Every structure is written in C-alpha cells, then in structure tokens.
Amino acid sequence: MTEPQDSEHVVQASESIVIFGATSAVGQEVARIHAQRGDHLILLARNKAALETVRNDLLARGARSANAVQADLADTGTHNALHERIHSIDKKPARYYVFYGVLPDQKACEQTSEVAVSALHTNFNSVVSLLTPIVQQMEQQGSGELVAVSSVAGDRGRQSNYTYGAAKGGLSLWMQGVRNRLSDAGCTVLNVKPGFIDTPMTADIEKGGPLWAQPADVAHDIVKAADKGKSEIYTPWFWRVIMLIIKSIPEFIFKKLKL
Amino acid sequence: MSAYRSWAYRPAQRQAAVRPTWREASLPSSQPILPFGNGRSYGDSCLNSAGVLIDSRSLDHVIEFNRETGRIRCESGLLLDALHRITLPAGWFVPVTPGTSYVTLGGALANDVHGKNHHRDGCFGNHVCAFELCRSDGSRIVCSPSSNELLFSATIGGLGLTGFVSWVEIQLLSVESSTMDVNTSVFYGLEEFMALSAQSHDSHQYSVAWLDCVSSGKNFGRGIFIQANHSSQHVPVAERPASSGLPVPVDFPGWALNSVTVKAFNELYFHKHRLMSLGDSIQDFRSYFYPLDSLQHWNRIYGSGGFYQYQFVVPTVNTEALTEILNRIVDSGQGSFLAVLKQFGAVRSPGLMSFPMEGPCLALDFPNKGRKTLQLMDELDAIVTAAHGCVYPAKDNRMSAAAFKQYFPQVDEFVHHIDPAFSSDFWRRVSD
Ligand SMILES: Cc1cc2nc3c(=O)[nH]c(=O)nc-3n(C[C@H](O)[C@H](O)[C@H](O)COP(=O)(O)OP(=O)(O)OC[C@H]3O[C@@H](n4cnc5c(N)ncnc54)[C@H](O)[C@@H]3O)c2cc1C
Ligand SMILES: NC(=O)c1ccc[n+]([C@@H]2O[C@H](COP(=O)([O-])OP(=O)(O)OC[C@H]3O[C@@H](n4cnc5c(N)ncnc54)[C@H](OP(=O)(O)O)[C@@H]3O)[C@@H](O)[C@H]2O)c1
Numbered sequence: 001m002t003e004p005q006d007s008e009h010v011v012q013a014s015e016s017i018v019i020f021g022a023t024s025a026v027g028q029e030v031a032r033i034h035a036q037r038g039d040h041l042i043l044l045a046r047n048k049a050a051l052e053t054v055r056n057d058l059l060a061r062g063a064r065s066a067n068a069v070q071a072d073l074a075d076t077g078t079h080n081a082l083h084e085r086i087h088s089i090d091k092k093p094a095r096y097y098v099f100y101g102v103l104p105d106q107k108a109c110e111q112t113s114e115v116a117v118s119a120l121h122t123n124f125n126s127v128v129s130l131l132t133p134i135v136q137q138m139e140q141q142g143s144g145e146l147v148a149v150s151s152v153a154g155d156r157g158r159q160s161n162y163t164y165g166a167a168k169g170g171l172s173l174w175m176q177g178v179r180n181r182l183s184d185a186g187c188t189v190l191n192v193k194p195g196f197i198d199t200p201m202t203a204d205i206e207k208g209g210p211l212w213a214q215p216a217d218v219a220h221d222i223v224k225a226a227d228k229g230k231s232e233i234y235t236p237w238f239w240r241v242i243m244l245i246i247k248s249i250p251e252f253i254f255k256k257l258k259l
Numbered sequence: 260m261s262a263y264r265s266w267a268y269r270p271a272q273r274q275a276a277v278r279p280t281w282r283e284a285s286l287p288s289s290q291p292i293l294p295f296g297n298g299r300s301y302g303d304s305c306l307n308s309a310g311v312l313i314d315s316r317s318l319d320h321v322i323e324f325n326r327e328t329g330r331i332r333c334e335s336g337l338l339l340d341a342l343h344r345i346t347l348p349a350g351w352f353v354p355v356t357p358g359t360s361y362v363t364l365g366g367a368l369a370n371d372v373h374g375k376n377h378h379r380d381g382c383f384g385n386h387v388c389a390f391e392l393c394r395s396d397g398s399r400i401v402c403s404p405s406s407n408e409l410l411f412s413a414t415i416g417g418l419g420l421t422g423f424v425s426w427v428e429i430q431l432l433s434v435e436s437s438t439m440d441v442n443t444s445v446f447y448g449l450e451e452f453m454a455l456s457a458q459s460h461d462s463h464q465y466s467v468a469w470l471d472c473v474s475s476g477k478n479f480g481r482g483i484f485i486q487a488n489h490s491s492q493h494v495p496v497a498e499r500p501a502s503s504g505l506p507v508p509v510d511f512p513g514w515a516l517n518s519v520t521v522k523a524f525n526e527l528y529f530h531k532h533r534l535m536s537l538g539d540s541i542q543d544f545r546s547y548f549y550p551l552d553s554l555q556h557w558n559r560i561y562g563s564g565g566f567y568q569y570q571f572v573v574p575t576v577n578t579e580a581l582t583e584i585l586n587r588i589v590d591s592g593q594g595s596f597l598a599v600l601k602q603f604g605a606v607r608s609p610g611l612m613s614f615p616m617e618g619p620c621l622a623l624d625f626p627n628k629g630r631k632t633l634q635l636m637d638e639l640d641a642i643v644t645a646a647h648g649c650v651y652p653a654k655d656n657r658m659s660a661a662a663f664k665q666y667f668p669q670v671d672e673f674v675h676h677i678d679p680a681f682s683s684d685f686w687r688r689v690s691d
Contacts, residue, residue, distance in 0.1 A: 025280075025317070036344075050281050053320050060321035060331075061345050200280050200317075208262050 016040035016065075016090040020073055020130060021100025023050040025199035026149065028057075029219030030097060035063035042089055044082070045100070046072045073100050074122040076129040083133055095145040095226065096134055098127055103201045109163040116163045123167035128174060135178050138187045145188040147226050148175055152193050152234065155243045158259040172232075179231055188229045194218050195239040263312055266558055267301040267566050268656050270684065276312040282320075282334055282425040286395055287311050291682035294419040296366025297338060299359055301568045302656030303684035304418050305366070310682065313423055315365050321345060322426055329431035330388065335365030335424045340552075343544075351431035352489070352544070354386035358599070360549045364427045370653040371416030371610040375465035375487070375548075378456070378604030382615060384415035385608055386429050392422040395680030399425070404609060413676035416610030418652060420686055422678045436493040439465075439547040441485060441540050443532060448480040449582055453619070456602035459486045465547075467601050469532075471525045472585065472594030472623055480585060482600065483532045487547060561626050566595070567657065569636055570622035572603055572615060573648035580646035581619050584639055588623070591635050598623035612673055614651045622654065633657060652685060663689035 017034045021027045022043035031041060035058040043058075045051045048070050055068045067089050071082055086093065104119035127148065138144035153161055154168030172191050179189035196202065196212050213236050221235040234240040249257070263274035276295065277287045286292060293307035295314045306312075315336035322332040329351045333342065339353055340360035346352070357372045366372075371384040380386070389403035392414055400422075402411035414421045442463070446452050452468055459466045463486035470482040551557055558566070573580045588594045598621065605617045625632050640662045643650055649666040650658055664670060674690075 047281075049283055053281060053322075056322055057320035060324040062348075200278075203278065 016042050016093045018042045018044070018086055018093045018096045020044050020096070020098045022068075023047055023054050024099040024101075025201075025215040026194070026197060026218050026222070027097065027099035028054055029216045030099070030222055031058050031063075032061055033219060033223045035059075035061040035066075038062055038064050040064050040090065041066045042069065042086055042093065043067065044069045044071055044073065046070065073130060074126045076126055079126075079129050079133075082130070092137075092141060092143070095147065096131075097222075098131070098148040101149070101201070103161075103164055106159075106161045106163055119163055120167045120170075123164065124170045124174075127171060131178075135182070139182055139185050142185050143187060145190070145226055145229075146175075146178070147188075147190045147192065147222065149192045149194065149222075150175070152195050152239050152243050155193070156246055156254070160259060176232075188226065190222075190226050190230055191232045192222050192225070193232065193234045193239065193243075195234070195236065195242070263295060263298065263306065263314075265298050265300050265302060265305050265656075267561075267568055267654075268303055268306070269565065270303065270306050270308055272308040274306060274308065274312055275310070276314045278314040278317055280317050282318050285397065286393060286423060286680070287313065290395070290680045292395065292423070292678075292680050293683045294335075294365060294369065294423045296336070296363035296369070297361055299357075299362045299366065300370065301654040302652070303688070304370075304652050304655070304686075306684045307682065308684055309687070315363060315423075318425065324349075326351075329433055330428065331431060332389075332426055332428040333364055334426050335368070335390075336363050338363055339367070346431055347434075347437050347544075350434055352434045354430065354432045355380055355383040356548055358549065359552055360545070361552065364429070365419075365424045368415055368424060368427055369417060369419045371608055371613040371615075372653070373603070373615050375467040375601065377606070377615055378460055378466065378602060379464055379606070381604070381606030382416075382608040382610065382613055383429075384610040384613060385606060387415060387609075388428040388430055390414070390427045391425045393425050394422040395678050410676055412609050412611045413673055415608065416613040417673070417676070418612065418685065419683060420677045420681045422681065432489075434489045435491045436489070437544050438490040438492060439487045439542045439544055440490045440492075441487040441542050441547060443537050443540070444484045445529075445532070445537065446482055446484050447478075449578070449585070449619075452480070452482060452484065452600060453578065453602065455484045455486075456619075459484075460604070462486070464488050467599060469528070470585075470598040470600040470621065470623075471529055472588050472598040473522050473525050473592070475589050479589065480582070481529065483529065487542075490541060492541065561624075564627040566627050567625045567632060567636065568622060568654040569625060569639060570620065570651040570654045571639070571643045571648050572620035572651075573618050573643060573646040574616060575618040577646035577648065578619055580642055580648065581621065584621070584642050587635070587638060587642070591631075593625050593628065593632060593635055595624040595626055611669055611676075612667055614649055614653070616649060618648070622651070652689075656685070658689065660689045660691040 017039050019027055019031055022031060023045040034041060041058055041063050043055060043066060051068045051070055055066045058066045069085055071078060102119055102122050104115055109116035148171060150172045151168040153165040154172045157165050175189055175191040182189055197215055197218055198207055198212050199215055218235050225233045263276055289311050291310035293312055295305055295312040298305055318334035318336035320334045324331045326349045338361055339356055355374045357374060367383045371382045373382050389401055392400045392402055392410060400407050400410060446455055466486040468482045468484045601620045603615045603617055603620050644665045
C-alpha cells in the first residue's frame, strides 16, 4: 500500500460516507449526490491522479470535506491499516459503499485459472476481507449502513461470464447473510444488482438500446434505496422482471441456451 | 461504443470512438481524430466517418470553482445543465448559453456559441479565461488571451480541428436568482422587429424573437418578441431532476409534419402568445432559456427523413436580404415551426472563425424533402453570400466548399493552426 494521502479533515460526528472504489463511474455519481448534500466523504481508490481529480470535483460540488486514501483494495494485507486510517478520520462513519470490481475476460478465465482466481479474489474475497471488521463494528454499535454493488450476473450462471457471475453471486449471498445477522441491530444492508451500465468496465462492449443505463441514473437508484433502508434492489427496476424470467427457466432448457 | 450521430443528421457510416475516463489520457493513435461533445450540432461538424471520435463526456469533473469570484475551471465534457446545478446555488450563471443546456463546455467553445445576450455579451469565447489544448504531437498547451494567443483565437470557433480541449476556465455571471423577468410583445414585419431590438438593446440583457415563416400577406413577417433580464426576485420552482424531460421515444411518421400541421402550429403559437402571455411575467431560467429541453429528442418529431436547420446572419446594412430570404421561404412552403430571429450585436469574439457578426440572424428548420430542400438552401446561400453574410457551420451538413470560403475568408489563416491529425466530415467537405 502507498502511504495514505491528505488527511486535512478529522470528522467529529458519525456522518461521513466511505466509498471503496471512489473512481468507478457509478461510485463517482453516488459521491456527487452526497457532495451536493454537503456530506463528509472518505474516498478510497488505487489510481492516484484519478483520485485527486475526483476529490477536487467533489469539493467543488459541495462536499463538506473529502479525504482521499490511495490503496489497492485487492491487497488484503493492507486492510487493517486502511481501517485504522478510516477510523482516524471518523470513528463511526454513517455509510459504507463498495463499488470497486473487475470484469474479467471469460475466455481467459477458462484457459488460465490464475485469471479466474484473481477476478474472484478482487470481486469477492477482498470485499469480504474489507467488510468483515466493518460489519463487526456495525453490529457492536447498533448502527451503520452498508451498500455493496453486486450484479444481475450473479443471479444465474451463464457461459458468457460465469466467473464474474460466481463472484457477484457469492457477494449477494454474503450480503444476504450479513443482513440476516444484523436484522436486530438497526443497520441497513443493501445489495445492489445493476444490469448493463455504460461505464469504462463495459467500454469494449457494443452498446445502445434500452437495456443500457447511465451511471448517474443507477447512482440515483442506489442512494434512494440506501436512504430508505432497502435490502436489495435491481437497477434499473425492470431487471427484476428480466431476472425473474431468467431464473424461472428450467435448467434442462437453460443449459442449452447460448447466453 | 454507441451509435454516434448529430442532432439532425445520422451518418451513413458507423463512427468509431474512444471515450477517455481521465484527462491525462493521451490522444488515440489512429487518425484522423475529432473531438465529440454531446452531438448537439445539427450537421456533420461533430462527426468523423473516416477516423475516430474522442467522446469527451466522461471528462466532466470540476477542477476548481471559486465561489467568491465566479471563476470555474472544468473538464471539457461537462454539460451546461450539470454546471448550473453546481454554480446556481452559489449565485453564478453561464455567461453565454445556447438554446439547449445539453451541450458540453468543449462544444460551446469549439463552435463559439452565442445566446440571447449576444447584443450585450458577445459569444461564449468572450468569457473564456483559458483552456488546455492537447495536440497530436503529445504537447499540452495552455492557451489564454495572453499566452499562445494565436491558438487561443483559432480554437475558439475552431470546430474541433486545432486539437482536443481537455479543460476550460470561464468567468461566470453573477445572478441574484434562478428566475427571469420576461417581457413578451408581438410585431408585424421585420421593420418592427428591428425597432424592438434597438429599443431593447440597453434595457434587456436577453432578447430573441420567434418568427412566423409560413404566413404571407398581412401576416408576413409577424412574430413574438421576447426580452428578459435576470430577476432579483426569487420565485421557488420545482427542480427538474438531471435526467428528466419527456422523451420522444420513436421517430414520428413523416406525415405528422406537413404544411397543414405546421401552418396550424404557427397560427396557434402566435395567438397563444398574443392572447395569453403578452406583457410581463416571471419565468424559471430553464423554461426561458431551454424551452425545448423538456422534450428530450424532439428532433424525432421530424420522422426518419430528418430535417435541416439553416442559420445565417447578414450585416445590419443588408437587412433587406432577410426580407428576400423570408419571401423565398414563405413561397417555398417548406418553412417549419421553429424559426428564431435575433439581432446580433457589435461585441467581437476573440474567435478567429467565429460565426456571429452585427446584424439580424435567423435560424429555422426545414423538414427534409430531399432535393427540393437542398435546392432551396443553395438559393438561400446565394442571397446570404451576396449580402456578405455568413451561415453557421454548427447547423450545417450541406454547404459547399465555395460557399464556406465566401463565408469564412479568414480560413486561409485558420488552416495554419489546424492539428494535422484532426479532421471532420464537415471539414473534408468544405476544404475540398
Ligand atoms: C435545441 C438546440 C438549440 C441550440 N441553440 C443554439 C444557440 O442558441 N446558439 C448557438 O450558438 N448554438 C445553438 N445550438 C447548437 C449547439 O449549441 C452547438 O452545436 C454546440 O457546439 C453543441 O455542443 P456539443 O457539446 O453537443 O458539441 P458537438 O456538437 O458534439 O461538437 C461541436 C464541435 O465542437 C467540437 N468539440 C467538442 N468537444 C471538444 C473538445 N473537448 N475539444 C475541442 N473541440 C471540441 C467538435 O469537434 C465539433 O466540431 C443549439 C442546438 C440545439 C440542439
Ligand atoms: N458496468 C456494468 O455494466 C456493471 C453491471 C453490473 C455491476 N457492475 C458493478 O458496478 C461496480 C462499479 O463498476 P463501474 O461499472 O462503475 O465500472 P468502473 O468505472 O470500471 O469501476 C470499477 C472500479 O473498480 C476499481 N478497481 C478494480 N480493482 C481494484 C483494486 N484492486 N483496487 C482498487 N480499485 C479497484 C477500478 O479502478 P481502476 O480505474 O484503478 O482500475 C474502477 O475504478 C463494479 O462492482 C461492477 O462490477 C457494473
């Protein structure tokens, strides 16, 4: 891990918003909504110049403060230090968002197990590593809001991207378990399942048509659901219907589909 | 990658594009290159069939905003709509805005756009303090009125051909509220319009007219004159969410817009204003500046055949050319319902290739009726050329190389500043 950057702000009350993957397209749009509300932001991402760009943007858009912490979030060895760092800025952040993730090339995953394992590690293991102490803290203090971005790809395994889907499916189940565990603790545990979003992650995919959503619209859905204390959303909403149909296709038919 | 098009024009060929996420990114290696803003130009000046577009829309970060002085430095892909959401709560407004808020800062700069305050405040370029220009040789040049002046001047109104602008710094306008004091009146004939414009020059920061381009006889040249100032009264209006606006979901069938419906619309529009909204009113800035933005993709009402927009200006001394053109349009029966008339002022833009000049400027739509529409516009070109006027490249996808050279004799100087790796469909056509 590189040394944490810029700690010009120590937040008093538990009102800051922690964003893991703050330079992701969706994460930036969510952060902008919070900036406009005048919230305190704690931003984590690995690309230093990008993180600085995002931080300045959020300050100009009204964030009360924005602390930037540069880190490779897949590097689980640094997670303890990261938690201490967040803790030194705000002892009880109000909300945590997880946006970082990778979309591996499925064909490469089939040929080289290291590629598949690395994607599983970033999208699932490292998230569990990062969130475990946070969930513990939320349970102890009886408050806090946790939002993680999974995917519709985690609802059913398809040949075109089941490695990514497996990690996201795992994340959805893990979040469900956490929600169950914290149900009496007064916490929000929101799992987000977006469909296709027009972001750098999907830059190489041919786009167009009504199924492609813009990051700002997805962000709007996410923040609204978190504010309401929802448990799980599909965004845009129609993916709930699409996935209901996809999930209801009997396996003996589904396995023959080229999806 | 998505299907790139301009506002009134769907290119025959699919446009290749890259979409940088951060402004540090280097330019694409395949050439020719053309920056793409938000495709709100009507013609082919934002398209590049032979090469690759740099889609700037992810470069939408604010770099620095000084709430005390109203100076703001932003990446070039930020839309004016987004800018206002950031600056208006602090009492700052864009100094010059076109009739839609869905344009990027880079696009506003590269067409040196004008607004309803041209008679007072000039063009967008008059308010640009500095920008960074990324050239294909890898250099990044900060241009301002006092450094790299020639590139500064060539890039403002430079149609994206001098390089990629990564950020723009502008001086915003201080306003007391987000509402407008609006005054509406009717006029009959161009003389009355000119008189109203002259009267309005000192009293109102903004003025524009809607002109009836289909009626002849006693109604020839009638219109609605709308003048406005920023209001000091704050009237709360419901905030429109960022991505709202009623979408026009599909292309309308071609018959939906014919001479009967257009005539009816003109009749209705004129009398609605004559009867209901004459005099003074207070309006939200969005409904005043961007009446069409509430109908997303309104370009689709022209159907799959699409439409042309023709916008020209003639020097004040040759105002009779405007009457000649209006006559020609009325006779042709091809005029549509969106005709906007504005008296440009004398403020000179720093932009070398800037379109505005002092005189009346008319913009109107022609539904695409094939050859006869093209023929009509060629005839109009002849009148504008003879009157030493100019046609706006931002709205064009058909002017000839010869016409372009007449409109922009300064192109001989401009070509020295073009980046050799940059080109556009528009440029290939007019530089033939
Ligand atoms: C409803 C409507 C009303 C309008 N009203 C007006 C008006 O009142 N006044 C007026 O002047 N115009 C008006 N226009 C036209 C519009 O303002 C201009 O065409 C504007 O330039 C479009 O901006 P854009 O961001 O969509 O850029 P695009 O149309 O995508 O591109 C325009 C030009 O800018 C260049 N460009 C874009 N980004 C960059 C960059 N980062 N660096 C360098 N070059 C760049 C492109 O190469 C291209 O040449 C109107 C358009 C519409 C649809
Ligand atoms: N786009 C879609 O269609 C879609 C659909 C469903 C779900 N999602 C999910 O939505 C979330 C946001 O993605 P997005 O669409 O906004 O794409 P994005 O802009 O590409 O964001 C992904 C982010 O993850 C970061 N990241 C990857 N590995 C990291 C690591 N080891 N350490 C720190 N940061 C790391 C990337 O940082 P760098 O820039 O430094 O690489 C990037 O900022 C992801 O979880 C994604 O899986 C996306």
